[in-house]
Amino acid sequence: MLIAQSLLAEFEAQAPVTRKFLERLPADRLTWKPHSKSMTAGQLAYHLAFVPGGVVRGAQQDQIAPPGFQFPQPATVQEILDTFEQSIVTVREVLPSFDDAAMNATWRIVDGDQEIAAMPRVAFLRNIMLNHWYQHRGQFCVYLRLLEVPVPSSWGPSADEGSALQREPQPV
Numbered sequence: 001m002l003i004a005q006s007l008l009a010e011f012e013a014q015a016p017v018t019r020k021f022l023e024r025l026p027a028d029r030l031t032w033k034p035h036s037k038s039m040t041a042g043q044l045a046y047h048l049a050f051v052p053g054g055v056v057r058g059a060q061q062d063q064i065a066p067p068g069f070q071f072p073q074p075a076t077v078q079e080i081l082d083t084f085e086q087s088i089v090t091v092r093e094v095l096p097s098f099d100d101a102a103m104n105a106t107w108r109i110v111d112g113d114q115e116i117a118a119m120p121r122v123a124f125l126r127n128i129m130l131n132h133w134y135q136h137r138g139q140f141c142v143y144l145r146l147l148e149v150p151v152p153s154s155w156g157p158s159a160d161e162g163s164a165l166q167r168e169p170q171p172v
Helices: 003-023 041-059 077-098 102-106 123-147
Strands: 104-112 113-119
Touching: 003 041, 003 077, 003 102, 003 123, 041 077, 041 123, 102 123, 104 123, 113 123
Parallel strands: none
Antiparallel strands: 104 113
């Protein structure tokens, strides 16, 4: 299996899980935040929706400047879900275009003449498109819990929802 196909398969398995989390954000809590230094729930949800497509677009370049971290405040949950759907479309279109040579080629972040980071493109996609995405999904899980919203299962059951892999107890 090509590297890109492997990453795409993982993305396809995780996108519906992320969608469940995003769909649970209450429309009236978009500006709520757990701490003054935290992003709002809407900003975090928007970031979670944007990351896969934004990262794969960045991977199309051989190098990028350090990203400026802007976390827009969405007006509606639908805006977040629309951003997520576009992100999915982008990943599905762009990721398969990378052959294994492109995935193993060095990808860089540079600031003028200074190299900030250099790694194989696959490492960038694994670490930022996927691992970073999962980390923010976990962070968003805490937001949902603090908002008293039932937390969906992800890798396994949550306190509110069983895992798709978990069998229901059978009556004795």
